[in-house]
Amino acid sequence: MINLQDMRDTARNMLAKNEVRGVIGYRRSTNGMLAEPVVITKPEQADELIWDPTCFHNLSLYLVEDRKFLAHTRAKADLPIAIIAKGCDARSTVVLMQENYFERKDVYIIGVSCEGTGVLDERKLVKKGIRATNSAFDGDDFVFTTEQGEQRIPAREVMADRCLECRECFPKEHNIVLGEDKTGRQLDAPFTALKRFEELDPAARWEFWDHQFERCIRCFACRSVCPMCYCDECIVDSTSFPVTGQTTADEKANRVKWIERSATRAENMTYHMTRVLHLAGRCIDCNECERVCPVNIPLRLLNNKMEREAREQFGYEPGASIGGPSLTASFLDTDPGKFIR
Amino acid sequence: MSDNIYLPELARITHIKEEIGGERSIKTYRVEPVEGAAFEHECGQCAMLSLFGRGEMMISIASSPLIKEYKQFSIMRVGRVSAAFHELEVGEVVGIRGPYGNSFPLDDWRGKNLVFIGGGVGLAPIWPLITTALAQRADFNNITVFYGARSASDLMYKAELDHMRSNADIQLSVDKAEPGWKEFCGFVPANVLDKKPSPDNTIAITCGPPIMIKFVIQNLQKLGFADEQIYTTIENKMKCGLGKCGRCNVGKDYVCTKGPVYSWAQLKELPEEY
Amino acid sequence: MEKILAKNKLDDWVAALSDWQVSAPIMEDDIWSYKASKGKVQLEHSNTVQPPKGFSFPQREVFFSFEQIKGQPPRLTPIQPKAARHAVFGVRPCDGAGAVRMDTVFNDQFQDNYYQARRSNVAYVGLACNKPQGINCFCQSVGGSPVSSQGMDVLMTDLGDRYYVAAVTETGKALMTAGGKVFGEPSADDKKKLKQTHADALAQPQRAINNVDAVPAKLKASFDSPLWEELARACIGCGACTFLCPTCHCFDINDENTSSSPLRGNRVRTWDNCQFPDFTMHTSGHNPRENQGARLRQRVNHKFQYFHENFGMSQCTGCGRCITECSVGVDIVNVVNKVTEHVG
Numbered sequence: 001m002i003n004l005q006d007m008r009d010t011a012r013n014m015l016a017k018n019e020v021r022g023v024i025g026y027r028r029s030t031n032g033m034l035a036e037p038v039v040i041t042k043p044e045q046a047d048e049l050i051w052d053p054t055c056f057h058n059l060s061l062y063l064v065e066d067r068k069f070l071a072h073t074r075a076k077a078d079l080p081i082a083i084i085a086k087g088c089d090a091r092s093t094v095v096l097m098q099e100n101y102f103e104r105k106d107v108y109i110i111g112v113s114c115e116g117t118g119v120l121d122e123r124k125l126v127k128k129g130i131r132a133t134n135s136a137f138d139g140d141d142f143v144f145t146t147e148q149g150e151q152r153i154p155a156r157e158v159m160a161d162r163c164l165e166c167r168e169c170f171p172k173e174h175n176i177v178l179g180e181d182k183t184g185r186q187l188d189a190p191f192t193a194l195k196r197f198e199e200l201d202p203a204a205r206w207e208f209w210d211h212q213f214e215r216c217i218r219c220f221a222c223r224s225v226c227p228m229c230y231c232d233e234c235i236v237d238s239t240s241f242p243v244t245g246q247t248t249a250d251e252k253a254n255r256v257k258w259i260e261r262s263a264t265r266a267e268n269m270t271y272h273m274t275r276v277l278h279l280a281g282r283c284i285d286c287n288e289c290e291r292v293c294p295v296n297i298p299l300r301l302l303n304n305k306m307e308r309e310a311r312e313q314f315g316y317e318p319g320a321s322i323g324g325p326s327l328t329a330s331f332l333d334t335d336p337g338k339f340i341r
Numbered sequence: 342m343s344d345n346i347y348l349p350e351l352a353r354i355t356h357i358k359e360e361i362g363g364e365r366s367i368k369t370y371r372v373e374p375v376e377g378a379a380f381e382h383e384c385g386q387c388a389m390l391s392l393f394g395r396g397e398m399m400i401s402i403a404s405s406p407l408i409k410e411y412k413q414f415s416i417m418r419v420g421r422v423s424a425a426f427h428e429l430e431v432g433e434v435v436g437i438r439g440p441y442g443n444s445f446p447l448d449d450w451r452g453k454n455l456v457f458i459g460g461g462v463g464l465a466p467i468w469p470l471i472t473t474a475l476a477q478r479a480d481f482n483n484i485t486v487f488y489g490a491r492s493a494s495d496l497m498y499k500a501e502l503d504h505m506r507s508n509a510d511i512q513l514s515v516d517k518a519e520p521g522w523k524e525f526c527g528f529v530p531a532n533v534l535d536k537k538p539s540p541d542n543t544i545a546i547t548c549g550p551p552i553m554i555k556f557v558i559q560n561l562q563k564l565g566f567a568d569e570q571i572y573t574t575i576e577n578k579m580k581c582g583l584g585k586c587g588r589c590n591v592g593k594d595y596v597c598t599k600g601p602v603y604s605w606a607q608l609k610e611l612p613e614e615y
Numbered sequence: 616m617e618k619i620l621a622k623n624k625l626d627d628w629v630a631a632l633s634d635w636q637v638s639a640p641i642m643e644d645d646i647w648s649y650k651a652s653k654g655k656v657q658l659e660h661s662n663t664v665q666p667p668k669g670f671s672f673p674q675r676e677v678f679f680s681f682e683q684i685k686g687q688p689p690r691l692t693p694i695q696p697k698a699a700r701h702a703v704f705g706v707r708p709c710d711g712a713g714a715v716r717m718d719t720v721f722n723d724q725f726q727d728n729y730y731q732a733r734r735s736n737v738a739y740v741g742l743a744c745n746k747p748q749g750i751n752c753f754c755q756s757v758g759g760s761p762v763s764s765q766g767m768d769v770l771m772t773d774l775g776d777r778y779y780v781a782a783v784t785e786t787g788k789a790l791m792t793a794g795g796k797v798f799g800e801p802s803a804d805d806k807k808k809l810k811q812t813h814a815d816a817l818a819q820p821q822r823a824i825n826n827v828d829a830v831p832a833k834l835k836a837s838f839d840s841p842l843w844e845e846l847a848r849a850c851i852g853c854g855a856c857t858f859l860c861p862t863c864h865c866f867d868i869n870d871e872n873t874s875s876s877p878l879r880g881n882r883v884r885t886w887d888n889c890q891f892p893d894f895t896m897h898t899s900g901h902n903p904r905e906n907q908g909a910r911l912r913q914r915v916n917h918k919f920q921y922f923h924e925n926f927g928m929s930q931c932t933g934c935g936r937c938i939t940e941c942s943v944g945v946d947i948v949n950v951v952n953k954v955t956e957h958v959g
Contacts (some may be wrong), residue, residue, distance in 0.1 A: 029944035032750045036944025037849040058945065061851065123645060130751075215644070217665070217674060219854035219888070225921035225942055243900035248364055252898070253424030260871045260886045262675045294664055294855050296644045346725045347678045347868070347882070348693055375688060393681040393689045394878045396870050420898035434688035445786045518746045525806070577903060578895050587802075587865030588895050590913075591903075592838075593921035598724060612838045614903045 001137065002112055002179040004051050007084065010110055010176065011242035012046035014082055020108050021077060025064045025084040026055040033134050033145075034122075037062060039081075047085075051112065053135045053142045055265050056160065060092045060288035061227040067102055068230075082108040086119070088162070089172030091284035091319030098319075098326055099282075100267070101230065111174030116185035117142070117155040118163020122295070125158050156187050162287040162300065164188040173322070178192050194304040212297045216268040218261075222299055223288035228282045235259065236271045254270060272302065280306040281327025284319040346583055349391045349436030351375040355411060357431055360497035366418050367462055367497055368427055369403070371411040375434060381407055383444035384469040385574055385602040389582045390414065390426070391436025398422040399597070400580040401466035403438065406471040406560070412437070415465035415497060441582040442601050445470050445572060446545065454483040456538045458557050460529045460549025461490050466496060466601070467548050468572045475508050485538055489514035489529040493522055512536055530556035533564075540565040546572045558605055568606035575601050575608070575615045591615050616782040616791055618798035619805055620771070625778070628794040629656050632702055635738070635790070638670075639704040649703060658705045658773070662748040662934060666710045666861035667703050668717060674858075676884040678868070680728065683851040683878040695879075696732045702790060707748060709934035711766030712759045713861025714739060716922070716930050718766075718806035720864045725924075729884070738786045741767035744815050751935030753948055755817070756824040760931055772809055779809045793929040822935070822948050826955065828905050833955035834920040840957070844908030844951050849943040852907055854888035856937035856945070857914065865889055889913050915950055 004094045009328060011023040022041040028046040030034035035054040039062060040046060066081055085093055097104055117137055120284045125132065125144075130151060132144035142158060144151045163169070166308075170181040181294055200208065223229045223236070243252065257275075260267050283303045290299045310316040313336055316327045356371035373379065382388070387401045398420070404413035418427045429435070441589050447470060474481050485504050486505065490496045492515050504575055514525035514532040525532045529554065538545070547557045554573055561571055577589035577596045584598040592611045594600060603611075620628060629637050629652060640660035641650040647663040649670075676696070683689040714734075721730035744752075744761035754761060764770040768787035772779040779801060782788040791798065823828065829955075857863040867887040872880035887894060890910050896902040904910050922930035931947065938946045 030946045030949040031938050031941070031944055034944060039848055062849075114714075127645070194681070212644075215648075217854075217858050218887075219858045220891075221851070221853035221855045221942060224851040224853035243896060247900060249418045250364070252420045255421070257428045260866055261869050262871060262883055263885070264675065281572060288942075292853070292855070294646075294859055294940045295648075298648055343729055344726075345678075345693055346727060347729070347884075348691065350693070351688055353688075393683060393691075393882075394870050394872050394875075394880055397868060400810070428683075436689070463827075495828065512912075578897055580866070581726075584723060585720055585725075585727060585864065585866070586868070587889065588887070588919075590917075591914075593924040614909075 001115070001139075002051055004049070006178055007051055007110070007112070008046045008049050010178075011040065011082065012043045013047065013109070015041065018081055019079065020082040023049070023082040023084070023110070023158075024059045024066075025049045025110075026051065026057070030189065033132050038182065039066075039107050042153055051084075052138075053117070053137060053155070054122070055084075055086075056119040056121075056288075056291060058089045058225075058227055058288050059085065060089050060096060061225060061288075063093060063096065063107060064227050064230045071282075075293075077106070080106050080108045082110055084110050084112055085171050085174070086112055086114050087166065087169045087171045088284055088286040089306065090173045091168065092286060094173050094228065094319040094322050095282050095284060096230075097322045098324065104322060109174040111171030111177035113171065113177065113179030113181060114163065114166070115171035115179050116167065116169055116182040116187075118159040118166060120158055121160040121291075128153075128158065138196045159187075160287060160291075162285050165190050165192055166285075187223040191304055191308050194301055197301050210265065211307060213268040213272060215295045216263060216272070216297055217295060218263040218268060218271065219294065220290040221294065222297075225278075225288045225292045228231045228279055228284075229275070272297075272299070276302040276306055279303055281310050281316055283307060283316055346436070347581070348382075349389065349397075349438040351434050352379075352412075352437045353434050354429055354431055357429070360415060360494055364418070366427065367415055368418075369415045369497075370402075370426075371413050372435065372437060373411045374437075379409065379412055380440055381409075382412070382440035384447055384473055385444040385466065386440035386442050387582070387597070387601065388412065388414075388423075388437055388439030388441065389579075390416075391420055392425050392429075393436060395425045396422050397436075397580070398426075399576075399582060400418065400442070401574070401601070403465040403468045405469045405476060406510070407473055407476055415462060415468075417462045439582065441597050443599065445574075445602050446484075447473060450544050452478040452542075453481065454485070454541075454543040455481055456485045456533075456543055456545040457488040458529060458533055458545060458547040458549070460488070460553040461495065462497065463547075463549030463553070464488055467546050471505075471509075472544060475505060478508055480516070482542065484509040485512065485536075486510070487512045487514070487529060487533055487536070489516070489525075489532060491516050492519055519589070528556070529553055532562045533557060534560045536590060537564060539569060540567070544570055544572060548574050568609060569604055571605035573603060573605065573608065575603065577615050616698045616788050617801055618780045618791060619801045620778045620794075620798050622776055623703070624797045625656055625658070626654060627753060627797045629704070630654060631794045631797060632790065634793070634805050634892060635700045635702040637702050639702060644856065649705075652704070656704050658703055658742050658771070661708050662936070663711070664936070664940065665859055666713055666934065666936070667706055667737075667739070668713060668858070668861050669712075670701060670703055670737045671714075671730055672717060672721075672864065673733075674886045676729050678882045678884060680881045681870075685877065689878075696729055698732050698736045700736050700738070702738045702740055704740045704742075706741045706767065707744055707934070708741060708761055708763040708765065708767075709753040709759060709932040710861045711739055711741050712754070712763060712932040713934070714766035716862040716926075716928070716932065717864060719926050721936070738768040738784075738790055740787075740790065741768040741771065743770060743813065743816060745773055745812055745820055747819055749939055749947070751822060751934055751946075752933060753824060753935060754933035755821055755823040756827050756948075757931050757933045758827075761816045761819065772812055774805065774812060776810050777805070778810040779805060779812075821933075824948055825952050827929075830951060830955055831920045831923040834916050834951075836958045837954045838916075840954055842928075842954050842957070843912045844906065846953060847907040847911040847945070850890070850907045850911060850945050851943055852890050852892060852910070853942075854886075855940050855942070857888040857890060858886055859936045859940050860916070861932055861934055861936075863888075865894075878943040880897075886891070889917070910945040911950065915947060915954070918947070919951060938954075
């Protein structure tokens with residue numbers, strides 16, 4: 001079990017000793033029982049930090065935001081920034097470093113082990129008809145506070161799918177770590193949900209995605225929440241082309257419009273297909289994209305498909321090590337297919 | 342057509358003049374309706390120009406309301422639509438809808454001195470005002486036009502300005518000294534401070550890059566102009582021109598309907614969101 | 616016109632509306648959304664994820680198509696929205712109030728006939744909220760009520776085994792008249808029960824915006840508050856809050872080409888969102904709202920200050936969707952309270 005006091009003390013001490021600029025963590029939101037991301041910069045804010053089953057956000061997104069902010073304001077950071085990172089969050093931090101988005105010394109990773117319980121899937125809880133005002137980890141259970149009193153539920157019943165299939169709930173890359181290493185305590189085989197889906201015949205799968213993409217409203221929450229979607233310029237919206245005083249009229253005029261703004265099925269499909277391809281070998285299955293989708297498009301199936309292809313074809317594991325090769329920028333002599341030689 | 346607020350009318354380009362060359366060139370276009378009469382407008386109003394297949398852009402109308410047969414627009418080549426506009430030739434047909442926004446209260450200014458202060462392409466939005474005032478010259482006292490650009494080759498409406506010299510005090514400037522330039526060298530606000538127009542019974546109207554406007558207003562205040570004597574016209578990104586698409590607001594005002602013309606007394610009450 | 620409808624007669628009423636397309640909240644893909652009813656209407660929904668604003672303001676609207684053969688003038692063909700009569704059941708009072716705000720925007724100064732063509736064919740059959748639909752409801756803080764008939768054509772109230780059905784507009788009367796004998800006359804007891812139900816609904820606790828009458832002025836005074844930046848720190852700049860808002864009306868207009876030679880395409884309106892960084896970016900690259908704090912301020916001030924100054928009402932109707940659906944905890948009630956509490 002993670003002792004919340006340890007987390008708070010760690011953050012407080014580091015801020016007090018001026019070892020980090022800030023700590024990216026979780027605090028209680030004003031929206032019911034949920035946690036929300038926060039960046040604390042003063043030691044006295046350390047007591048705001050929390051750790052409970054609603055800490056599902058992948059905070060490495062805020063490392064990207066921090067980088068962008070520094071670049072935009074042309075500020076120089078003398079100190080690293082600290083981040084509370086679960087196993088999956090640490091892996092995405094590794095991918096970002098692999099891609100040189102920032103350096104290892106820029107980040108202080110306060111690892112938190114999920115110890116095999118993972119985090120909550122709010123929708124599963126809603127389906128059980130439970131309206132809770134608080135949640136807590138307790139061994140293999142989640143404990144919820146409801147109007148009817150305390151309700152204890154085995155974590156695996158309401159745990160996020162990705163956590164059920166998680167192979168690495170322990171943040172291997174860390175400066176310090178809280179909680180025990182319970183790697184190997186995976187509850188479902190990897191790609192269980194994907195396998196189930198692939199049992200459908202191609203026509204049924206097509207119909208399925210047709211239906212899913214039909215209702216995408218292109219709010220871009222999936223893209224905005226993804227730490228890997230850090231591009232300044234994204235092909236899906238012609239307008240987010242980063243224009244500066246130096247951008248020439250020609251550059252603006254000749255910009256290719258790949259995707260229309262209309263949220264029609266074909267355009268939506270192009271958007272999601274493009275995104276998933278750009279995530280191949282980079283997505284570490286934090287599944288934030290699916291969680292934040294207001295219309296419940298099961299984006300994890302797409303990401304998982306890419307992940308499994310990379311694993312089966314190339315033995316590739318995203319976010320394994322900072323110095324390791326990236327999927328699309330490296331090749332092996334043993335790679336299947338001859339086109340590369 | 343009139344009940345469809347988004348449907349442009351077709352207009353033919355009858356005249357094109359290149360004011361300034363280069364990558365960010367400026368061209369002046371005259372357009373006439375393909376059918377019927379053009380809409381009426383007032384000084385300071387804008388219109389949405391369409392290039393079908395490319396999109397729309399909001400441009401201030403640069404011709405005097407006294408001219409009924411055509412409307413004039415001076416367009417700098419800066420973006421997707423304007424760059425494509427620059428490829429057009431005389432005779433081609435574009436879309437136009439408008440007029441949009443409020444206008445300068447020229448009628449209230451009769452009998453007064455007018456000081457116009459423009460920079461770069463910012464001369465275009467106040468050009469209808471200048472030309473209308475000059476066409477009704479007897480209604481106004483002294484008329485002064487300050488106008489400056491980076492260099493002499495960046496000055497637009499050069500010939501027209503020269504023609505005006507008999508009727509108005511024309512004060513041109515370039516940012517940096519260059520061979521053959523005999524008038525003021527330096528930024529427009531500095532030229533204003535140098536020539537010291539009197540605030541007595543005077544209205545000053547300025548348009549140009551935001552930074553220029555800022556210093557012009559400061560210098561006018563130094564010369565004793567009250568906030569109510571200073572007018573400017575502002576711009577923001579626009580899509581509809583009708584106060585509905587929701588992006589051009591400065592505080593509670595949509596610039597496309599409540600603006601673009603503001604006295605400094607009005608504008609300083611609004612947040613600086615432009 | 617006020618009637619009683621037994622719950623098991625609801626489908627008979629719907630069946631009687633043969634001149635109308637009927638939509639109602641349906642649970643599909645684990646979310647409530649308005650769908651064609653297919654003859655069965657069950658009103659046991661909590662509020663839908665998407666408000667009904669799309670019935671009159673769809674995410675995509677084609678204004679006109681254009682065609683241009685080289686050397687010839689372009690030909691424009693305006694597209695009129697298909698105007699089938701549409702009855703939407705189960706609309707909650709916050710969304711009815713939302714329709715009033717949308718009507719205000721699209722009819723102010725210049726009438727938007729695309730909006731109006733759809734709107735005039737949509738009838739809202741509302742359902743009062745006997746209990747708040749979620750933990751983030753705050754309609755009573757923004758001039759609304761869980762039993763309000765604002766924006767509705769009919770307002771239904773759940774009285775257990777029956778609905779109390781009241782016409783609000785002439786269209787509403789027509790809808791009820793079409794139902795004919797499926798309705799009964801309300802008894803004195805029904806009326807008493809209605810009164811009690813509404814009183815109970817109004818007494819249900821909700822979230823609250825503090826000192827709401829002072830909010831517009833206080834926001835005006837807080838424009839330069841450093842809190843905006845701080846409160847937007849977690850914001851990821853997506854469009855969930857605005858796209859799901861019953862009153863957000865901002866849009867973009869683009870040309871979507873279907874052929875380049877001859878040039879063919881459509882001029883299309885699509886929803887847009889003030890939280891996207893490029894929403895206000897000038898062609899020059901200058902952006903009057905450069906950071907997420909300024910963009911959060913715009914969303915909040917538009918709802919609680921600017922709309923109030925322009926139209927004398929809050930644009931926010933307190934449905935709570937932007938709170939519930941925000942993935943990182945940006946909470947408009949909290950933001951308004953936090954920003955305004957520091958102003959005297």
